[in-house]
Amino acid sequence: MVLHAWRGYKTYAWGKNELRPVSKRGHTAGIFGRQDMGATIVDALDTLFIMGLNDEFNEGRAWIQYHLDFNQLRSEMSVFETNIRFVGGLLSAYSLTGDPLFRDRALHIARKLLPAFDTPTGIPYALINVANGISKNYAWASGGSSILSEFGTLHLEFVYLSDISGDPVFREKVNRIRDVIRKAERPDGLYPNYMNPKTGKWGQRHTSIGALGDSFYEYLIKSYIQSGGKDEIARDMYLDAITTITNRLVMKSVSGLTYLAESKFNRLEHKMDHLACFSGGMYALGAKNLASHISGNHMDIAEGIAHTCHESYARTPTGLGPESFRFTEGSEARALKSSEKYYILRPEAIESWFYMWRFTKDQKYRDWAWDAILALEKHCRAEAGYSGVQNVYMETPQKDDVQQSFIFAETFKYLYLIFSDDSLLSLDEWVFNTEAHPLPVSGTNAFYRKPQETENQPW
Numbered sequence: 001m002v003l004h005a006w007r008g009y010k011t012y013a014w015g016k017n018e019l020r021p022v023s024k025r026g027h028t029a030g031i032f033g034r035q036d037m038g039a040t041i042v043d044a045l046d047t048l049f050i051m052g053l054n055d056e057f058n059e060g061r062a063w064i065q066y067h068l069d070f071n072q073l074r075s076e077m078s079v080f081e082t083n084i085r086f087v088g089g090l091l092s093a094y095s096l097t098g099d100p101l102f103r104d105r106a107l108h109i110a111r112k113l114l115p116a117f118d119t120p121t122g123i124p125y126a127l128i129n130v131a132n133g134i135s136k137n138y139a140w141a142s143g144g145s146s147i148l149s150e151f152g153t154l155h156l157e158f159v160y161l162s163d164i165s166g167d168p169v170f171r172e173k174v175n176r177i178r179d180v181i182r183k184a185e186r187p188d189g190l191y192p193n194y195m196n197p198k199t200g201k202w203g204q205r206h207t208s209i210g211a212l213g214d215s216f217y218e219y220l221i222k223s224y225i226q227s228g229g230k231d232e233i234a235r236d237m238y239l240d241a242i243t244t245i246t247n248r249l250v251m252k253s254v255s256g257l258t259y260l261a262e263s264k265f266n267r268l269e270h271k272m273d274h275l276a277c278f279s280g281g282m283y284a285l286g287a288k289n290l291a292s293h294i295s296g297n298h299m300d301i302a303e304g305i306a307h308t309c310h311e312s313y314a315r316t317p318t319g320l321g322p323e324s325f326r327f328t329e330g331s332e333a334r335a336l337k338s339s340e341k342y343y344i345l346r347p348e349a350i351e352s353w354f355y356m357w358r359f360t361k362d363q364k365y366r367d368w369a370w371d372a373i374l375a376l377e378k379h380c381r382a383e384a385g386y387s388g389v390q391n392v393y394m395e396t397p398q399k400d401d402v403q404q405s406f407i408f409a410e411t412f413k414y415l416y417l418i419f420s421d422d423s424l425l426s427l428d429e430w431v432f433n434t435e436a437h438p439l440p441v442s443g444t445n446a447f448y449r450k451p452q453e454t455e456n457q458p459w
């Protein structure tokens, strides 16, 4: 599958951000800006490496060496997406190989993002034009706010950047963000999805473990793990946040399915995004790493979420899960609106099954992953790669003609790891960023490399 997807990209879209696998041409999404930055190459690199696809890895490395140049960028990019895909992808490649090219390119790109953090609070803007540093927020985001899942999903990469470079600036930036978040009073103990970077005030009262909130929570527990258990602030923030979420947003459906609702202006919306399916893995990671601090049944919740997300797949004729699914009296774990029925090759359900497989060794998680592989083959495989589908409830859905870069970084990687030995990227030694790029755990993993002199070069 990986070779099919890679060869299609290489043949028809080499150097573009993504591939259109049906019409066989390049594709770019707004998050990457308008230019060709080879997002698929950078996102795929560590997956190619761990699969031993050395020729393909070397093709990617050569493209990065000669063509990945943020000095050429003239359009706006998403700070968050650039961090999780480009910086995260390059940092994984660096830690896995020790090749300084990847470290230096990651540092170069991360430095280009720093002007976005020049706000009165230190909370970064969402978008930056790296050519001139001009930054802004999305016009649609609550009163000029920045988004929690974006400014809260920088910590793992930035701390590691400081540690391997000896440059404290990255750690300072994310510690400042954390301080602001921590000190802002939370309505009902929940973190709203929006914060104004000028005032430090929360925006609209909307809390979600899906879109707009998700990876902020993920990075709290993972920062604690990455630090080798030293980052107690992250641990305590995670415990505090997850306790409130468990008490207020974890629900049981009429038939007994566990799901996460959203809170909007104090009312619950009984809708779960596909994105929120990652939280099965997060609850499991928390249960394993914080056993003595958690009194509740977080492993049961993890199992329940992984199961519900599987139900959202199993209740469609394609065997693929919808973008969002709802819980009403008459319908459970199904999308109700036509705008929620698409599947864009997302990894989150598979990601949770990966963690549950590692922690429980229950065969059902491998079976579910295998079913997902068959569904991908049947409905998403196109002549030149893999495509999303527009409606998972159709017997023969139309393709959306986009091969998202995260199919390499995440979907393929988690599927491969479910069928691999636990020693391949052991969870005792590695922590995955939100784009599934593995970063080493400090103290226990020798790949947590020491700072070295950065060569004198234009990067």
Ligand code: DMJ
Pocket (backbone or CB within 6 Å): 215, 275, 346, 347, 348, 406, 410, 434, 435, 436
């Ligand atoms: C990825 O870019 C990351 O997993 C992010 O956290 C959420 N969205 C996509 C995949 O669905």
